[in-house]
Amino acid sequence: MCVGVPAKVVKKMEYSAVVDVMGSQTTVGTIFVPEVEIGNYVIVHAGQAMSIVDETYARQSVEEWRRLVDARNAETVE
Amino acid sequence: MLEMLKQSNNPEICKPLVEAVIAKSKEFQKKFGRKPAFMEVCGSHTMSLARTGVKQCLKEDVNLISGPGCPVCVTDQRSIDAMVALAEGENRIICTFGDMMRVPGSNKTLLDAKIAGKDIRVLYSPVDTVKVAEENPDKEVIFLGVGFETTIPILTLMVGEAEKRGIKNFSIWMTTKLVEPVLRYLLDAGEVNLDGFLLPGHVSIVLGENSYKYLEDEYNISGVITGFETAELLSGIYKLIDIALTGRAAIENNHPAVVSKTGNRVIHKWIDQYLTECDEAWRGIGVIPKSGLDLKPEYDQFNAKKRFTVEIEEPRKTKCRCGEVIRGLISPSECQLFGKACHPMNPIGPCMVSAEGSCAAFYQYMRESY
Amino acid sequence: MEKYISLAHGDGGELSNRLIKDVFIEAFGDGNAALFDAASLTISTHRIAVTTDSFVIKPVFFPGGSIGKLAIAGTVNDLIVSGAKPAFLTCGFVIEEGFPISDLKRIVTDMAYEAKKTGVTIVAGDTKVVERGSADGVYINTTGIGTYEYNSGCSLEFEEGDAIIVSGTIGDHGIAVLTARGELGISVPIDSDCASLDKMLAGVLTSTDGVRIMRDPTRGGLATTLVEIAEDFQLTMKINELDLPVKEEVHGVCDLLGFDPMYLANEGKAIIVVANRDKDKVIDILREFPEGRDAVVIGSIIGKGKGQLLLETPLGSKRLLTRLSGTMFPRIC
Numbered sequence: 014m015c016v017g018v019p020a021k022v023v024k025k026m027e028y029s030a031v032v033d034v035m036g037s038q039t040t041v042g043t044i045f046v047p048e049v050e051i052g053n054y055v056i057v058h059a060g061q062a063m064s065i066v067d068e069t070y071a072r073q074s075v076e077e078w079r080r081l082v083d084a085r086n087a088e089t090v091e
Numbered sequence: 092m093l094e095m096l097k098q099s100n101n102p103e104i105c106k107p108l109v110e111a112v113i114a115k116s117k118e119f120q121k122k123f124g125r126k127p128a129f130m131e132v133c134g135s136h137t138m139s140l141a142r143t144g145v146k147q148c149l150k151e152d153v154n155l156i157s158g159p160g161c162p163v164c165v166t167d168q169r170s171i172d173a174m175v176a177l178a179e180g181e182n183r184i185i186c187t188f189g190d191m192m193r194v195p196g197s198n199k200t201l202l203d204a205k206i207a208g209k210d211i212r213v214l215y216s217p218v219d220t221v222k223v224a225e226e227n228p229d230k231e232v233i234f235l236g237v238g239f240e241t242t243i244p245i246l247t248l249m250v251g252e253a254e255k256r257g258i259k260n261f262s263i264w265m266t267t268k269l270v271e272p273v274l275r276y277l278l279d280a281g282e283v284n285l286d287g288f289l290l291p292g293h294v295s296i297v298l299g300e301n302s303y304k305y306l307e308d309e310y311n312i313s314g315v316i317t318g319f320e321t322a323e324l325l326s327g328i329y330k331l332i333d334i335a336l337t338g339r340a341a342i343e344n345n346h347p348a349v350v351s352k353t354g355n356r357v358i359h360k361w362i363d364q365y366l367t368e369c370d371e372a373w374r375g376i377g378v379i380p381k382s383g384l385d386l387k388p389e390y391d392q393f394n395a396k397k398r399f400t401v402e403i404e405e406p407r408k409t410k411c412r413c414g415e416v417i418r419g420l421i422s423p424s425e426c427q428l429f430g431k432a433c434h435p436m437n438p439i440g441p442c443m444v445s446a447e448g449s450c451a452a453f454y455q456y457m458r459e460s461y
Numbered sequence: 462m463e464k465y466i467s468l469a470h471g472d473g474g475e476l477s478n479r480l481i482k483d484v485f486i487e488a489f490g491d492g493n494a495a496l497f498d499a500a501s502l503t504i505s506t507h508r509i510a511v512t513t514d515s516f517v518i519k520p521v522f523f524p525g526g527s528i529g530k531l532a533i534a535g536t537v538n539d540l541i542v543s544g545a546k547p548a549f550l551t552c553g554f555v556i557e558e559g560f561p562i563s564d565l566k567r568i569v570t571d572m573a574y575e576a577k578k579t580g581v582t583i584v585a586g587d588t589k590v591v592e593r594g595s596a597d598g599v600y601i602n603t604t605g606i607g608t609y610e611y612n613s614g615c616s617l618e619f620e621e622g623d624a625i626i627v628s629g630t631i632g633d634h635g636i637a638v639l640t641a642r643g644e645l646g647i648s649v650p651i652d653s654d655c656a657s658l659d660k661m662l663a664g665v666l667t668s669t670d671g672v673r674i675m676r677d678p679t680r681g682g683l684a685t686t687l688v689e690i691a692e693d694f695q696l697t698m699k700i701n702e703l704d705l706p707v708k709e710e711v712h713g714v715c716d717l718l719g720f721d722p723m724y725l726a727n728e729g730k731a732i733i734v735v736a737n738r739d740k741d742k743v744i745d746i747l748r749e750f751p752e753g754r755d756a757v758v759i760g761s762i763i764g765k766g767k768g769q770l771l772l773e774t775p776l777g778s779k780r781l782l783t784r785l786s787g788t789m790f791p792r793i794c
Contacts, residue, residue, distance in 0.1 A: 045357050056296065059188075063297070064296040068095075079104065
C-alpha cells in the first residue's frame with residue numbers, strides 16, 4: 014500500500030528480510046534494496062521493500078519542521 | 092526513527108505548521124489576489140490530506156485539488172468490464188488487490204463473481220500469485236495488474252519468479268498507468284489552473300527527483316515531492332506556496348529520507364528488462380499514447396491479454412462523473428450522485444469504492460455533518 | 462472414548478448420551494439439569510434481561526482465548542452492559558463432523574472456567590453434528606438471563622456534556638484473530654482482549670447513578686457502536702482521535718494493512734456514557750481492574766436532536782464517522 018510505514022529490518026535472508034513494525038513482524042522481499050542491512054528502516058509496499066530510509070535526512074526534516082514551528086510561534090508572540 | 096515518526100503527527104508541531112501555511116498563503120493571496128491551487132496526483136495523498144484534516148484546516152486558504160491519483164479510478168470502464176469478464180471464465184483463479192473487488196463493472200463486481208462461486212483471491216503481496224499458480228497446476232492463475240510506478244516493478248518480480256520456477260499457468264492482465272503522461276495531458280489540456288503539484292511520495296521512490304524536470308523546464312510549473320504524515324503534508328504545501336511566491340518554477344524534494352535524485356536504479360533495471368511502453372485508456376480522458384507499460388513480446392506467455400480473449404459490450408452509461416473528478420474538474424460533492432445514489436455501500440463508480448478514491452476520501456473523511 | 466466427533470454423536474442415541482455425559486456434564490456440573498427437557502429456575506426479580514448470541518469465530522483457538530471463553534464472556538457482557546447481573550446461560554453447539562473431541566473438551570473447559578468465574582450457571586444445552594465442511598469446527602450459541610439487582614442501571618437520560626468513556630485499548634481482538642488466521646503473513650504479539658466484564662461494570666453501576674448507557678463494541682468496532690448510540694438516541698457525540706487508546710502494535714499492523722482500529726472488533730471492552738460529574742469516579746473504578754487499566758475519557762455528548770458521531774483530528778478539524786461499511790480489505794496503490 015502506498016502509505017508505506019517505515020519497517021525495521023531485524024533478520025536478513027537472501028532475497029527477503031523479516032521486518033518489525035512497532036512490534037509486528039512480517040517478511041518482505043528485498044530484491045529492490047539489495048544493499049539493505051539489519052537495523053535499516055525500509056519503506057514497504059505490497060510486500061516489497063522499495064527504499065531504505067536515510068535517517069539523517071529524516072532527522073533533518075524534523076528539525077526543519079521545528080524551525081518553521083519556532084518561527085511561527087515567534088511571529089504569533091509579536 | 093520511531094520518535095521521528097511520532098513527531099510527524101505531533102499536534103504541537105502540526106498545529107503551528109497549519110498556521111504557518113495559512114500565513115504563507117495569505118502572503119500569496121495578497122500578492123496574486125487569489126488562493127494558491129495545487130493538485131495532488133497520488134491516491135494516498137488524497138486520503139491522507141482528508142483523513143488528517145489538513146485539507147479541512149486549509150480550506151479557506153489553499154485550494155487542494157485531487158487529481159488522477161488512484162490507479163483503479165483512472166482505469167476506464169471497458170478495462171474494468173474486461174477484468175470482470177476475465178474472472179467469469181472457467182478453470183481460472185483470479186488474484187487481485189483488495190481495491191478491485193467492489194469496483195462496479197457494467198453488470199457486476201468481482202465480489203459478485205466471487206460470491207457466485209468464482210475463485211477470486213485478494214492478495215496483499217502480489218508475488219504470492221506465483222505460489223498460487225504452482226499449487227494449482229490445472230488452473231490458469233491470472234493477476235490483475237493495476238497500478239502506477241510503485242506497483243509496476245512488483246509485477247516484473249512476479250514474471251521473474253514465474254520464469255525461474257518454470258511456471259506455465261501464470262499470467263498478468265496488464266493495465267498499468269504512468270504518472271508523467273497524464274500530468275502532461277492535464278497541463279496540455281489546461282482545464283485546471285494550478286500553481287504546482289504535490290508529487291507522489293512513493294512513485295517518486297521509483298522515478299527519482301530528477302525525473303520531474305520536465306514540469307519545470309517545459310511547463311514552468313512547480314512540484315514538491317511529499318510524504319504522507321501530517322507534518323510532511325503541511326511542510327510540502329508550505330514549500331509549494333513559498334516557491335510560487337518567487338514567481339519561478341522549481342522542483343523540490345520534501346521527502347529526501349526516502350526519495351533520491353535518480354530514483355531506484357535496481358527497479359529501473361527490472362522495468363527495462365521486462366516492460367515496454369504502451370497506449371492506455373484513461374477514464375474520462377480516452378487513450379493517452381505511451382501512458383502505460385506492457386510486457387515485452389518475449390514474455391507473451393505471461394501476458395494474460397495475449398493468452399485470453401474477453402468479449403465485452405459497450406460499457407453501460409451512468410451519471411457517474413469519476414472522469415471529471417480525476418481530472419480535478421469537479422470536487423466529489425459537486426457530483427449529483429454523491430452521498431445519495433452513490434455511496435460506499437452502493438458505489439456507482441470506482442472513485443467511491445476504491446481505498447484511494449477521491450469520492451471515498453471525501454465521503455469518509457471530509458463530511459462534517461449529514 | 463472416540464477421538465473425533467462423528468455424525469452419530471448428534472443423532473440422540475448412545476454416542477450422543479456419552480458425549481453429553483463425558484464432555485458437557487463433566488465440565489458444567491449439574492447432572493440433574495439434564496434430567497428434564499427444560500431447566501427450572503427461580504429468579505429473584507420480576508424483570509429479567511435476556512440476550513442471545515452466536516459465536517462463529519475462526520480460528521476457534523486464538524491468542525488470549527477460545528470460542529468457549531468468548532461464548533460465555535460475550536453473553537455475560539451483553540447482560541452486564543444492559544445493567545443486569547448475569548445469572549443463567551444456555552449453550553447450543555453445532556459441531557463439524559471430524560472435530561477432535563480433545564479440542565471440544567478444551568473449549569468446554571474454558572466455558573466452565575469462565576462461567577464459574579462470573580458466577581453464572583449453565584442450565585441447558587443442545588448439541589447437533591453437521592457434515593464435514595460445515596461449521597468451521599464448531600459454532601456455539603449462548604442465551605443469557607440476568608437480573609436487575611443493581612440500584613441503578615442505565616438511565617438513558619442523556620445530557621449535553623455527558624462523558625464518553627472506553628474501558629481500554631481498542632482493536633486488540635480484531636488484530637489477534639486476523640493474524641491468528643495466518644492469512645496475512647504477519648505475526649503480532651497481541652492477545653485478544655476477550656474478558657468477562659461483569660465485576661468491573663457491576664462496580665461502576667453500584668458506585669454511581671449517572672450511567673446513561675453501556676455497550677460493548679464488538680463487531681464493527683468502537684466507531685460503529687458509537688454511531689448506533691448516536692442514531693438510536695439522536696445525540697451528537699464527539700470523540701477525540703488523540704484520546705483513543707490504541708496499542709502501538711495494533712497501530713503498526715493497521716498501518717501496514719490499511720485497517721482502522723476504530724472499526725476492529727473488541728471482546729473485552731465497554732463503552733460507558735456517564736454524567737460528566739461522575740467521569741473521574743468511573744475511570745478510577747475501571748482502572749482498579751486489569752481489564753480496565755487503560756480506561757480513558759474519549760469524548761462527550763455535544764448536542765441533542767441530531768444523531769451523529771464526530772471525530773476531532775489532532776489538528777482540531779472535525780469529521781463525521783459512519784458505521785463500518787463493507788469488509789476492510791487491505792489497500793493497494
